Amino acid sequence: xxxxxxxxxALATLAGTLPFPxxxxxxxxxxxxxxxxDYVGGCKRFYDGLGAxxxxxxxxxxxxxxxxxxxxxxxxxxxxxxxxxGQHYREFSIRAMRAGVQGxxxxxxxxRVTYFGRTGDQHTEWFPGAGPK
Numbered sequence: 001x002x003x004x005x006x007x008x009x010a011l012a013t014l015a016g017t018l019p020f021p022x023x024x025x026x027x028x029x030x031x032x033x034x035x036x037x038d039y040v041g042g043c044k045r046f047y048d049g050l051g052a053x054x055x056x057x058x059x060x061x062x063x064x065x066x067x068x069x070x071x072x073x074x075x076x077x078x079x080x081x082x083x084x085x086g087q088h089y090r091e092f093s094i095r096a097m098r099a100g101v102q103g104x105x106x107x108x109x110x111x112r113v114t115y116f117g118r119t120g121d122q123h124t125e126w127f128p129g130a131g132p133k
Contacts, residue, residue, distance in 0.1 A: 001046070001048045001052050001054060002029075002030040002031060003030075003054045005027075005030035006030050006032060006046050006054045006056070007054075009026040009027050010046075010056035011056075012026075014058070014059060014089060014090070016089055016090070019086065024106075028109075030046075031048045032046045032048060032108060033109055034106060034107045034108055034109070035105070035106050035108075036106075037103050038102075039063070039093065039096070039097055039101065039103055040066065040103065043057050044058060060093065063094060063097060064098055066097045066100060066101065067097070067099060067100035067117075067118075068118060069100050069117065069118075069119065069121075070099065070100035070101065070115075070117030070122075070123070072123055074098070075096065075099040076123075077095075078092060081095075096115070100117040100118065101115045102117060102118050103115075103116060111127040111130035112124050112126045112127060113127075
């Protein structure tokens with residue numbers, strides 16, 4: 001994996017300087033197969049298919065506590081605002097945490113994201129234009 005390219009993509013995500021599809025393309029070019037966002041631990045872990053891992057911080061200050069229950073309606077609204085309105089990643093993260101998301105896995109080759117809450121509830125969202133095959 002190209003750790004420099006991964007760090008650059010992670011910084012661009014936090015700064016809101018590139019849209020999600022461009023971030024995905026950069027991560028795939030860097031050899032990333034999937035990544036895990038850990039709001040509890042304040043980091044992202046990027047993985048290739050061979051067991052390598054690159055960790056980057058989520059360096060936002062004053063993030064909210066994670067709600068006790070996963071609210072799927074709030075989460076879907078948050079996702080939709082990001083996809084359709086270009087919502088900044090910081091705002092997406094705040095809203096996701098308030099909706100009960102403690103973390104998620106983004107499967108780049110599988111073109112989907114699985115969000116999970118504190119009780120093990122989960123929701124899978126396909127990338128725009130993707131779906132079950």
